[in-house]
Amino acid sequence: MSTNTNVAEQEVRRPPAGAGPVAWLHKNLFSSIPNTILTFVGLWISYKLIAGVVDWAIIRAVFTGSDGDACKVPDVGACWPFITHKFDLFIYGRYPEAEIWRANLTFLLGAIGLAGLMIPAVPGKPAFAVFTLLVYPIIAYYLLTGGIFGMPIVATERWGGLLVTLVVAVVGIVASFPIAILLALGRRSKLPIVRYSSIGFIEFVRGVPLITMLFMASVMLPLFLPEGVTFDKLLRALIGVALFSGAYLAEVIRGGLQAIPRGQIEAGDALGLSYPQKMGLIVLPQALKLVIPGIVNSFIALFKDTSLVLIIGLFDLLGIVQQSISSDPKWFSPSTPTTGYVFAGFIFWIFCFGMSRYSQMIERRLSAGDKR
Amino acid sequence: MTSRLRTGLLAVTMLAVGASAASAQATLQKVRDKGELTCGVNTGLAGFSAPDDKGNWTGLDVDVCRAVAAAIFKDPAKVKFVPLTAKERFTALQSGEIDVLSRNTTWTMSRDTSAGMSFTGVTYYDGQGFMVKKSLGLKSAKELSGASVCVQTGTTTELNVADYFRKNKMDYKPVVFEKLPETLAAYNAGRCDVYTSDASQLYATRLTLGDPAEHVVLPDVISKEPLGPAVRQGDAQWGNIVRWVFFALVNAEELGVTAKNIDEMAQGQNPEIKRLLGKEGEFGKGIGLDVDWGYQAIKSVGNYGEMFERNVGEGSRLKIARGQNALWTDGGLQYAPPVR
Numbered sequence: 001m002s003t004n005t006n007v008a009e010q011e012v013r014r015p016p017a018g019a020g021p022v023a024w025l026h027k028n029l030f031s032s033i034p035n036t037i038l039t040f041v042g043l044w045i046s047y048k049l050i051a052g053v054v055d056w057a058i059i060r061a062v063f064t065g066s067d068g069d070a071c072k073v074p075d076v077g078a079c080w081p082f083i084t085h086k087f088d089l090f091i092y093g094r095y096p097e098a099e100i101w102r103a104n105l106t107f108l109l110g111a112i113g114l115a116g117l118m119i120p121a122v123p124g125k126p127a128f129a130v131f132t133l134l135v136y137p138i139i140a141y142y143l144l145t146g147g148i149f150g151m152p153i154v155a156t157e158r159w160g161g162l163l164v165t166l167v168v169a170v171v172g173i174v175a176s177f178p179i180a181i182l183l184a185l186g187r188r189s190k191l192p193i194v195r196y197s198s199i200g201f202i203e204f205v206r207g208v209p210l211i212t213m214l215f216m217a218s219v220m221l222p223l224f225l226p227e228g229v230t231f232d233k234l235l236r237a238l239i240g241v242a243l244f245s246g247a248y249l250a251e252v253i254r255g256g257l258q259a260i261p262r263g264q265i266e267a268g269d270a271l272g273l274s275y276p277q278k279m280g281l282i283v284l285p286q287a288l289k290l291v292i293p294g295i296v297n298s299f300i301a302l303f304k305d306t307s308l309v310l311i312i313g314l315f316d317l318l319g320i321v322q323q324s325i326s327s328d329p330k331w332f333s334p335s336t337p338t339t340g341y342v343f344a345g346f347i348f349w350i351f352c353f354g355m356s357r358y359s360q361m362i363e364r365r366l367s368a369g370d371k372r
Numbered sequence: 373m374t375s376r377l378r379t380g381l382l383a384v385t386m387l388a389v390g391a392s393a394a395s396a397q398a399t400l401q402k403v404r405d406k407g408e409l410t411c412g413v414n415t416g417l418a419g420f421s422a423p424d425d426k427g428n429w430t431g432l433d434v435d436v437c438r439a440v441a442a443a444i445f446k447d448p449a450k451v452k453f454v455p456l457t458a459k460e461r462f463t464a465l466q467s468g469e470i471d472v473l474s475r476n477t478t479w480t481m482s483r484d485t486s487a488g489m490s491f492t493g494v495t496y497y498d499g500q501g502f503m504v505k506k507s508l509g510l511k512s513a514k515e516l517s518g519a520s521v522c523v524q525t526g527t528t529t530e531l532n533v534a535d536y537f538r539k540n541k542m543d544y545k546p547v548v549f550e551k552l553p554e555t556l557a558a559y560n561a562g563r564c565d566v567y568t569s570d571a572s573q574l575y576a577t578r579l580t581l582g583d584p585a586e587h588v589v590l591p592d593v594i595s596k597e598p599l600g601p602a603v604r605q606g607d608a609q610w611g612n613i614v615r616w617v618f619f620a621l622v623n624a625e626e627l628g629v630t631a632k633n634i635d636e637m638a639q640g641q642n643p644e645i646k647r648l649l650g651k652e653g654e655f656g657k658g659i660g661l662d663v664d665w666g667y668q669a670i671k672s673v674g675n676y677g678e679m680f681e682r683n684v685g686e687g688s689r690l691k692i693a694r695g696q697n698a699l700w701t702d703g704g705l706q707y708a709p710p711v712r
Contacts, residue, residue: 072582085425094427157454160427219460222467313415313455327416328424329689332579 057342068333079335083343086324086331090343093160093315102143102151103163109136110170118358120365133174156234160315162347164234168306168316169351172241173299179246184253185279198250205247211308213240218312237309245302252294256287289366296359300352318344399603399610400444400660403471408450411437412470415455418576419684419692420476420496429453432683433474435673436495436601436618440472443617443665448672462487465604472614474601476572489602492615496600496684497696497705499593500532501571503578506588508565513592517542522555522564524548528595533568536594556580570597575690593696612659620666622708623648624675626699631674634667647711655711666711676706 029039060077062070071079083090092103113136116128144167146153159167186198205213217236225231260283268278288295310319321340324331403409413421413433421431438448456464456475465473466488476498477483479491502513502521510516513536523530525548537544547564549555559567560581569577574589581587601618603611624630627645629637638649646652649670650663659665673679680697681687698704 068579074582089423089425089427094423097426155452157452158427215459219463222463222469225467311457313457313460315415315455323416323423327414327418327422329418329422329576329579330424332418332576332689334580334582336580 062335068329068331068336071333071335076333076335078342079331079333079339082324082331082333082336082339089161089324090317090320091162093163093320094158095154095160095163096152096158099146099152099154102146102154106140106143107166109139110166137174156232159234161320162317164309164314165303165306165316165318167234168238168241168309169303171238172245172302172306175238175242176244176246176249176302179242180249180253181284183246183250184257187250187254188257202247202250205244206251210241210244210305211311213244214308214312216240233312233314237312237314241302241306241309245298245305248301249295249298252291252298253287255294256289256291257283259290260287289363292359292363292366296355300355303352303355304348317347399471399607400613403444407445408452409437409441409444409472410452410454410470411440412454412456412461412464412473412475413437414475415457417476418579419572419688419690421453421455421474430683432496432679433476433601435679435683436474437472439621439669439673440614440617442668442672443613443620443661446662446664446668462489465489465602468604471610472601472603476599477602479598479600479602483602488605490605490611491600491602492611493618494598494600494705495618496572496598498570498572498597498599499696500529500568500595500597501574501593502590503559503567503574503587504565504590506586510588510590513590513594514540514542516544516566518544519566520545520547520564521566521568522547522549522559523568524552524555525550529569532595571695572684572690572692575684575692579689591693591695609660613661616659616711617665617669618676619708620648620669620711621673621676621679622699622706623711624666624670625677625706626701626708629670629675630678631671634671638667644710 030036056077058077060075061080062073062076062078063080065071065081066085068079068082070081088097088100092100095103110132113128113132116122117125117132122128142148143151144154144159144163145156183198183202186194187202189195189198214237217240218233221236264282264286265278268282273281306316307318309316310322315323321344325337325340411434413429413431416422417431417433419431420433421429424430434453437451437453441451442448444450454464454470456470456473461473461475461477462483464470473489474495476496477491478498479494483489484491502516504510504516504519516537521533521544523533523546530546530548533544533546544566545564547558549558552569556567556577558564567574567577571589571593578584578587578589601614603614623644624634627637627642627648629645629648634649637645638651640646643652647655649667650656650665654663656663656665674682677699680694684690684692685694694702694704696705698706700707
C-alpha cells in the first residue's frame, strides 16, 4: 500500500524526460551518487588516455628527419619519419617501384567491386557479383604477377606489406566460404563417406594450429616433392590458410544449419523440392543469416592470422614492419619499434573494425523481417 | 624379414643419393637455364641481409650472392633473394629451392657432414662478445671479474659465459632472462654491467639503445662462430664457383684491387693480379666460367674489404671493427689461396 503511494509520488516529482542536454546528462551520467563517481572516474581515464596518445603521437613526436638519428632526442614520442620513409615498403613490400601502379589498380578495382557488392544502395548487384567474384580474381592475378600485355613478371618474393596481408586475407575469406558450406553440409549428409570424410577433415584441421599447417607446407612439403620442383611459397600459404579457415567456418555454419527446425525441410519435401533447392532456397539463407556474427568473427580472426605467414618467410604488413625495425641500422632508435608497431596495429584495426561495423549493418538489414 | 627391409632401405638410399648426385651436377647449368641465381638469405639481419627504404636487399651475405651472380652472368642483378627463417634454411637448400645459402650460417662439423650441405668459406668470423657501459672504463673482458652479466637462459650464450669466467678464474653474477628483449631491457635499465651475445649482434643492438656512444663492445671474442655460404653436397663444380668467387674478393683486397681501380690494375704488370682478373691464364675454365669471372665479381661488389666496410664496417652505421675479419697480413684470419 505504502509502496504504491511512493511510486505515485516519485512519478509526480520526476522532471519531464528527454528535455534538452542538461536533462540527458542528469539522466545518463549523474542519476545517482555511484553513477556520478563512475562518470568522473571514466572522464579521468579518458582524459589520461587521450592526453597520453596526443602527447606521444603529436607533442613529443618527431615528424621530420632522414634517419633514426633524428629520433634520438631525449624523451621522444613517435618517430614518424620512419613510417613516411618506408611507407611504400610497408604497403607494397619490395614490389618494383615502376610497377606499383599495378598494385594500386588492383586495390582500386577491388574496392570498387566490394563497394558495389556491399553497399545496399548501389544498383546492379548481379553484375557486380559476377565482376567481383569471377572477373576480378583473374584481373588481379594477371595485374599483380604480370607476364601479359608487356607487363614484366613480378615474382611473389617481391610482394609484401599490406599487399600480402590483403591477398592472403581476401583469398582466404573468398575461398574458405564455399569450402566451409560444402563441409558443413557434408557433415550433416546421410551418405557415410561424405559425412566421415568431412568430419575427418574438419577435426584434423581444427586439431592442429595454423602455424603448424604453414610450417608443414613450407618446410615438409618441399622434401616430398621431386628435387627442383618447387611451388610458390605464397601459394602454399594461401592453400593452408583457406583450408584452415574453411574448417573453422564449417563448424560456425553447421551451428546455423542445426538451428533451422526440421519442419522447414519437411515443408520443402512436401513441395517436391530437390536437395539443392531446399538447401539453396530455404535452409542456407536462414542459417547463414543466423550465424553472421560467427562468420565475421572467423573472418576477422583470419585477417589477423595472416601475420603468421611471417614464420615461413613471407612478409605481411606486420612482418615487414618488424623486419625494418630489427634489421635496418639506418632507423635504429629507441622509439622506432613502438612507432612501427603502433602503425601496423592501427592499419589492422581499421580493417577489422570496418568488417565488424559492416556485419552489424547487414545483420540489422536482414533481421528487419523479425522485428516487424 | 630384417635383411629384406635393410635391402629395401639401401635401395631407396642409393636411389636418393643417385638422384641427388645426378641433379646436383647440373647446378651451374640449372642456374644458367633459369637466367638467375636463387640465393637464400636471412629474413632480416642488420648488416648481413636487410631491405633498405626502397626494398633493395643490402648486406654482406647479400653481396656474396651478387658477386657469384656477376661471375656467372656478368650482371650482379641476376639474383633472386629468398628470405628464409632459421628453420627453413636447410630444407630450402636440400630441396633445390635455392642454389646458395648465404644466411649467416655457422660452419659446424655436423652441418658440413650430415646435413647434406657443404660450406665454401668463411665470409665473417663471428663470436660471442661483451658490451659494457663506457663509463666503466673497461678495456678488456679480462677485467670483468665480479661483474653482473645479463644473459638469456638456456642458450649456448649462457654456457659460453660460464665457461669463459671459469676458465679465467673470475667471478660473475648471472642475471638470467627468458627472452632476448627482456635481457636487453634489463641491461639498458642498469640491472647488470654486461650484455653478451654474438659480436655482430652487439653492434646492431648498441644502435637501438638511447645513446650508442655510451656503450662499448669489448674486443675479446670468447666463442667461434664462423659464418659462411653453403651449397648442396655432391656438386663439386658448383661448390668451387662459390668458394673461388669469395677467394677472389679476398685476394683482390690483399692485392689492392678495388671496384674503382680495377680497370687500371688489370693493365698493370703484376702477374698475380693479371691471373685474378683473367688477363693471363684460363682459370675460369676450371670452374666452368669465362676468364673474366674474377673481374666481374670484384667490379660489381668491390673487394672483401670494401664489401665489409660498406655493409658492417666504418662505412656503415654498425661500425664493426675488422678484428678477426682483417686480412692475415693485418693480423686477422681472412686468408685466400692464390689464383695460380
